[in-house]
Structures are given as structure tokens and as C-alpha cells.
Amino acid sequence: MAEAALHTETTCKIRHVHIECPVCLSRFTDSKILDCLHSFCLQCLQELIDKQDPKTDLIVCPICKKEMSIPDGGLSDLLSCFFLSSLVDDVINLEGPKEDINPPVSTCEGCDEGLEAVSRCVDCEVNYCKTCLTIHAKLKSHRHHQIVNAVGSSIERPKDKNKTETPKCRKHTDQKLCFYCDTCELLVCPKCAVLDHRASNHNLSEIDYSIRCYRRAVDETLQKFDECRKQFQKVDDSIKHSQQRLQLMVDQALLDIVSKEEEEITIKIRNASRLLQERVTQIGQERGMVFESIQSSNHDKMSRAEQIVASVNDLMQHADNFELLDLKPKVMHNLDIHKELQFQTVQHSKSFIGFKGHDIVTDADLGEILEEEKWEVKTEFGKCGGGEGEFKLARDVACFSNGDIVVVDSTRCLLSTFTSKGSYQSTGVQSGTEDGKLKQPFNVAVTSDDLLLVTDGQDVKVYDRELRYIRQFRPSQNQVEGQSESLLRGIAVDKKDRIAVADCKRKVISLHNMDGSILSTIHHDISNYCQLSVSSKERLIFTNYDEMKLVMVDFMGNEVFNISTSIDGKPLRSFGVCCDDDGDIYVSVYCGGYGTNEINHYDASGEHIGCVARGLYCPLGMTFTPTGDLIVAERYSVKVLHRL
Template sequence: MAEAALHTATTCKIRHVHIECPICLTRFIDPKILDCQHSFCLKCLQELVDKQDSKTDFILCPVCREKTSIPAKGPSALLNCFLLSSLIDDVINPNSPEKKTCSPKCRKHTDQELCFYCETCDLLVCLKCVVFDHRAQNHKLTEIKDSIRTYRQAVEEALMRFDECRKQFQKVDDSIKHSQHRLQLMVDRALQDIVAKEEEEVEKIRKASRLLQERVTQISIERGGEFGSKQSINSDKMSRAEQIVASVNDLMQHADDFELLDLKLKVMHNLTFHNELKFQTVQHSKSFIWFKGHDVVTDADIGEILEEEKWEVKTEFGKEGEGEGEFKFTWDVACLSNDDIVVTDSERQILSTFTSNGSYKSQGVQSRTEDGQLKKPIGVAVTSDDLLLVTDGQDVKVYDRELRYIRKFRPSQNQVEGQSESLLVGIAVDKKDRIAVYDFGRKVISLHNKDGSTISTIHHDDIGDTDNPSFISVNNKEQLIFTNLLESKLVCVDFIGNEVFNISTSLDGKTVFSTGVCCDDAGDIYACIVRKNGGGDGDRDGDGDGDGDGFFELHHYDASGEHIGCLARGLYGPLGMTFTPTGDLIVAALHSVKILHRV
């Protein structure tokens, strides 16, 4: 009973949904297929043509409004829909024995079965057609089973090419979404900076402030509109392509061999869409916008809008030595919420703090308790509440903003026999105060809660060892980005170790070293690059001035690892780096610290 009920319900659905003509709303009689793949009764199509102007040479589909050329012999010469005819027969005679599979008869020689396919004419033919019409003209003839096999293979290859188009669409779409997100973040930041400058100058700059805000908003609207428009165009293209693919897949699954060959020209024509399926991209550079304030303000000018990202050194402080504010080996930097800068000196085994303009403030932890005294400080990072985290040998030590020791934790609690001793180098903290620690002694990265408890331990082939020290950062997508200095690698993994991307930082075919790395609020990546080929020791960049700066550069990558460009040069000895709350970039540069800003 249940099977009978199901059969009845299915049959009713087929009767009402699939085998009724959209024009007369009754069961199809002699159904014909238009180029858009919609089907109608021959009589209904003929009536449509009869009502049209005699000069009109096409049929406008009543469903989708797509045009189909009227054959010279009229609608009767349109392709038959054998699938619908078969469905109708099944609905009318649901209990009839299974139909015998037989070849259709030739239209020209009605007593002959169709048994060959002419590749030259794209036509099913009978034996007489072969003898009298096709063989004499050296047409390419194949048996139906061979032709349908080749046909199906061609369809499969076309669908595979479409899959590549789908992947390209997804890549472009993800890139546009990231650019939209970054643009919005930078627009918000630019507007905030403009407002801060306005409040600082008050009445003198109010008029100019409104003009700049309008300009930023205008840029946001123009670029956002461009991003949205291209994204919409790409989505529309993809949607239309998906519809064609769905229609072809449905046809390939349900039509028999003869129907497929009858429709071959139109199906293969429809599948050529991927040749024109080109997705519109956006320039990543258009996601950048920044506000640069001026120190001298007039009634008409408080600053300017930067639409192209460039950096230059704004401030540099420190020199080689062992006095106050001097360094032997600056390895890493961090920035507190009040813009104070904290620097690790691995040779002098100290932390030092400086103001945002580079004025020396204090030096700590050298003469504190035994636990608080640093022995091999390398990496430094800061939490949301201004706790300083310093990697020191096998421990992460915690200090307050006055450099007073608070506590420590050890990422590797137990030493495993045969395993190298833990040696911590890089450290990074995300917005939720989760701590990533780079252990190049054990070649692992461990992730911890703020109290030091372990979240996960990540193993990866490109994590450097003691002969290959590298750096680490964390972005806003719960992903870790780390460098492999000697192998010129920039690697991204998620918090459980799944690789997101792994790219070479080689530039222009030349080997480079990747050192410090950090991420902005949008997830874009900034990495210090050291070019391998330089001058001698007295002239490290080979330009004759003896400074060596030309081979040390700041490079920009988007969140997917795509290289955007070089932003700055002349960063001799760049190692660790970080962003300030105001958006400047601080770089530890061996014997000094450099602060870069956008220009």
C-alpha cells in the first residue's frame, strides 16, 4: 500500500510539474525544445509564430524570453523532446511492461533504423543514408555507441574545465571580500584619525575636516561600489553558468543516447560558455586608504588622503653600545597602549622602554629577583592589558608596563629523551590574548591561554631550528604566520596546525631571507626581507656609500599570501617588528629601532 501511494504521489507530481506545457497548461503533444532548453507543444509554438509579424525570424520563449531562430521549415523542424515524450508515456501507462529499447527510424528512409552518426553533418543516419549520401562524400561516420562515448567524454572534459572556472571564481571572490574588509577597516581608521585631528585643532580645522571626511566617504562609496559591482557581476556569471551546468547534468542523467546526440550541437554550444567566463578582479591597492595629518594647520588644510601605500622612516633611535638607550643586539619590539616602545637586547640581556618619539625611559629586570632576571631574552609581545611577555630560554616571563616581574610559564613542561632542548624565540599575542610561542629548539609552535595553559602544539616541516631562527605573528582569523629565514619561506597555519599557505619569499628570481613579520587589523602581512646578494662588509648594499641599507626591505602580502609589493627600503638589519596603536610600524634594526609611518 505504501509503495502504491508513493507511486501515485510521484506520478501526480510528474503530471502537474513536468509534463504540462507552460502555454496551454495541458499534457504535452509533440513537444519541441527551444535553444534555452524550455519545451512546448508544437501546436502552441506554431500558434505563437502565426501571431507574430511575418518578418520576425525568431521565437521568444514565453518562460525566459530568450530567442530561438525559426527553422526554414517552421517550428515542426525544431528538435523533438524524446525525454518528455517518454515521461508522458510512463505516466499514461504506469503499469505497462518495460518498453523495449529500439532505435528510432530514419526520417528520410522510414523503414531503416538509425545506426550511425555522421560527425561531418552532426546527424544520426541510417545505412541507406550512409551508402547514398555520406560515404560518397567521405564524411566521418561512427557507430552510435562510439559517438556517444566520445560525446560524453567531451561533456565531462567541458565540465572539468568549468570546475577550474569555479575555483578561479572562488579565489577572485575571496580576494574581493578581503579587499572590501580591509578597505572598510582602513576607512574607519582614517575617519577616526581625522576626527582626532579635528578635536585637536577644533575651530581652525572644522571646515577642512568635513571636506576630508566627505572625500574619504566618497572614495569608500566609489571603491566599495566598484568592489560590489564586480562581485555582483562575477556572481551573476557564476549563477548563469551553474544553471547551464545543472541543465546539462540533468539532461545527461535522464536522456537516452539518441536524445543526447540529437541535442549534441546545442548542448556543446552551451558548454562553450566557460571560454568567455572571465571574472573581474579588483586592484588590491584600492583597498588602501589612510589619513596623514599635518603638523601645521591652516583654515583650509588639516591633512591629506593617502590612496597609495608607501612607508618611510619617521624616527630612528639607539646606537651600538652599552650605555642608556644603546644596544648590542636589538631582536624584537613591542608597543604598549600608551605608545611606549619596549625593546629586547639579547646580547645585553635586558628590556628597555622608550617613548613614542624614541626618548629613553627605563631599563629593567637586570637586577631584579633571580626568577625575573633575563638570561636570553629574544621575543617580546604585549597583551590587551599591557602585560609584557618575553621569551627567555625555556620560559615565557611576564612583566608589567614598569618592567616589574610577575610570573613565568614553561611551554614545554617535560623534556622528552632524544629531543632537543627547548629554546624559545618568537612570541605573538592575538586580540583575545592567546599566546603563540615559537620554540626553535624543539621545532614546534605552541598556543597558550593567558594563564600559560596549553591550547595546542603545532608541528610543521618549515618551522626553523637553532641554526635557522625565525619570527611569528598572528592575524585576526585565528591563523599563525611565521617565517623560515634560511629557506626564504612565509607560512600560514591555523590554530590546530592545518596549512593555509606556504610561499617562497624569493623576489625577481633572487634569493632573499625573510625575518620579522606582523599583521595589520585586516590580516594583511608585512615582512622584512633581506636580499642575499650584496656588496662587501664595508659597503653592504654595494652602492658605494657603505651603509648596506639597499638590501633590507619591507614587503606587503595580502591575507592569502599574495605578494603586493615593496613598501620601503633602507632598513639595515631588520628583525622583529610590530604596529603601534596609531598605525606606525616599529622595526628592531640590530643596533637601533626604526619607526616607519605612511607617507
């Protein structure tokens, strides 16, 4: 009973999935294969042709809509799908089993025909008739095999009742197909091999050898398609990121316009504001349509390619060897689609749109819409010296929620605070207890509740907004085997107030809670001047000054990318790094001398977008203000860059 149930389940599955024509929904009758590798009943295809224009010599596949030419001899000249016919027969046998009677016969093991004068290949241990022996001796892989006479011998070899019946030659109908000519890409019988394929440049192979080579070629091509799939995913992710950024920029520009409108409430101002909003919305929609069009085109290309791959995979799994070789030219031609998969990208710069309000607002002019991203120096303060508001080495900067700026001077071992416009406020040098004194300050970061974190030698020290010492913790308490000395450099805080600290001596980045307790430790090659930042997607970004690299890892330590910080192909050393709310990355780069350095812009995947600022003196640590301005510590001064 269990066996009967299994047959019923298998039969149903085969009947509904594999052997029903997609047009008539009945079992295939005289199934034919189109160039796109989809199969249909001959009668169903004929009915489709009868309904179309008689002058049309094309047939459209009912499934994938691909057009193809009708053979000169009509639809009956299309290739027959032998494996589907065999599958139908198998289902019929399962539904009503018939007794299989196959008496053993004496056959040649090359063509399955009756044996004549027999010779035997000692190396292969196979008996061949006279015709097959001639072909066997020509095969490259068998030319040195030993042949002995075995006249009068015969082998009683019962046929496997489950074996697919070998197709017959269309030209010599009494001969079975047993060789494949790679030169002509045709299945041939022994007579065809001797009469039509004897030329020295014809490459004849046995069926098993040809099918192995064929399957290997298909597998290699499918692997190339996998690379195309990865490329598609990368481009698609980049477009999605640009779409998200564009929407954020459109929303922000609209908010900026409304904010400016509220400052000057008049009818004309409102009208000007409405026109500006409509223009921003129009630009956003036009660019969004371009993004969607490119994305849709990429998806269509990928979808068509996936259909072809699915058809090929189905064919490779279910067709027999003879049918696979018969269809080899069409299959390989269809698989060439991976060479045509060129995915369009979008310009990242097109995801930017902004608004600049004029200082003096007229009745009909609030400001201008900015369609391209540009930066200008909004504020600059500080100079070389040892007085208030002066620096010996402005190493890093941080910004409180109210816009106040804190600067760490590594040479003078002090912290100074300034207003968002650059006015000096106060200095904390040796304030508080002995623990509160700074000895080797390097980098600073600010938490969500305005606590200031400073890396100082082996410790992370915590101060409030008035630069009063609160506490400290030492990441080195979690020892690395064989190392006890520690030297902290980069520090960053994410939106959940998880603290990341880079230790250049122990070559680790440690993640901590606000109380200093350890969350995890990431081992990586870290330089002595390592700067550290964290993105909104739980990614750590840091610079490697010595190796001229920009590295991104996730919180588990898995490397996302490791790229060279270069300009025009020339690797350059990188200093500071920070991320904006969109996840884009900004890196300060040393170009060879004071006054020649730059800040470069990368997207979240590490692709270089462009240069933000040139001709900087010595850009080191950087951070963003709550309003999106970029603060840069420039050794002897601090610049605040504003995006136009």
C-alpha cells in the same frame, strides 16, 4: 496499496517537476528543445512568435532570455524532445496502466530489424543482418573479430517493454538509428552508414561507445568548470576583503578628520572639515561602486554559467542515448562557456584612503586627503653600543597599550623600554630572581593586559610593564617522541590572549592559555630564525628563513598557503612578520646586503600587494602600535614607520 501510493507520489512529482511546460503549465505536447536546452510545447512557442514583430527571425527563451534564430522551416524544424514524450507516456501508464503486449520477434541485434541472411560475431556473441555486419566490420574496435555464417538461424529475443523505442532515420524512415558518425556529429542508420559515410575519414561508432565518450567529454568539461568556480570564489573573496578594508579606512579617515577638527574649533575650520568629509565620502562611494560593479559582473557570469551547467546535468540524467547524441553539438557548444569565464579583479590599493593633518592649520586648510598608501619614517632611535638606549643586536620589538615600546637585545640579553617618540625610559637586565634572568632572549609579545612575554631558550618568561619578572612556563613539557631538547623562537598573542610559541628544535608550534596550559600542538617545518604572528581570523603566519617561505596555517594546523617570499621572481630570505587589524601581512625581506632590504605587503590570502619600505639596514622583528604605526627592529636601531 503501497504500490499504488508509490505510483501516485511518483506520478505527482514527475507531473509537477519534469513534464509540465513552463509556459502553459500543462503536460508537454509536441515538445521542442531550444539551443539553450530548455523545452516547451510547439504551440506555446508558436503563440510567443505570433505576439512579436513579424519581421523578427529570433525567438527569446521565456526562462533564460537567451536569443536564438528560428529555423528556416519554422518552429517545427526544432529538435523534438523524445525523452519528455516518453516521460509523459510513462506517467499516463502509471495513472491508467495498460496491458503491454510485445510478442517476441526475430531481430538483428544491431538494428532491431527482422533477420535476413545472418552472420555471427564470435567475439561479441551477437547476430547481425547483412547491412549491419558491413558496418560492424568497419568499426575500429571490431575489425579483428571472428565472423561465422549462421544462415537460416534466428533468435527469438523479446523486447524489453521498459526500453525506449529506437528512433527512426529521418532520411530512411524504415531504418532505425544505430550508429553515430563522429566526423559529421550525426546519428545514422545502417543505410546512411553504407551510402553517405563510407569515406575512410568518417569515424563510425556504436551508440554505446559514442555515448560513453560523450559523457566522458562532458565530465571533463564540467571538471574544468569546477576550476572556474574556484577561481570565481577566490576573486570574490578578495573583492569582499577589499570592500571591508575600504569601509574601515573610510571610517578611520572620517574619525581622523573629526579629531583634527576638534582641535581648532572655528566656523572656517568646520567648513573645511565638512568639505574634506564630503570628499572622503565621495571617493569611498565612487570606489565602492566600482567594486560592486565588478563583483556584480562576476556574479552574473557565474550565474549564467550555473544555469547552463544545471541544464546540461538535467539533460545528461534524463535524456536517452539517441537524444543525447543528437544534442551533442549544442551541449558541447554551451559547455564552452567555461573558456569565457574571465573574472575581473580589483586593485587592492584602491581600498586605501587616509587623511594627513597639517602641522600648521590655516582657516581653511586642515590637511590633505591621501588616496594612495605610502609610508615614511616617523621616528628613529638607538645606535650600536653598550650604553643606555643602545643596542648590540635589536632582535625584536613589542608595544604596550599606552604606546611605549620594548626592545629585546639578544646579544646583551636585556630588555629596554622607550616612549612612542623614542625617548629612552629604562632597562631590565638581570632584575629579580635567578629565574628572571634572560639567557637566550629572541622574540617578544604583549598581551591585552600589558604582560610582556619573552622566548628565552626553552622557556617563555612573563614580565610586567616595568620589566619585573612574574613567572615562566616551559612548552617542552609536552614532549615530542624521540626529542627532549627545545629551542623557542617566535611568539605571538591573539585578541583572546592565546599564546602561540614556535620551537625550532622540535619543529612544532604550541598554543597555550595564559597560565601556560597547552591547547594544541601544530607540527610544521620551522627554521632557526622563525618569526611568528597571528591574525584576527585565527590564523598563524610565520617565516621560514632557510626555505625563503611565508606560511599560514589555522589553529588546527591546516595549511592555508605556503608561498615564496620573492621580489621580481627571485626568492629572498624573510625575517620578521606581523599583521594589521585588517588581516594584511607585512614581511621584512633580506635583499643581499645591509642597507638594501625591504618590507613587503601581502593581503590575507597571500597575494603580494607591494613594497612598504626600501633601503633598510637590517629589518628583523616588527609589530604595530595601537595607532597603526609600524615598529621595526633594525639590528642597531629601531624605526617607527607612519602610513601617509
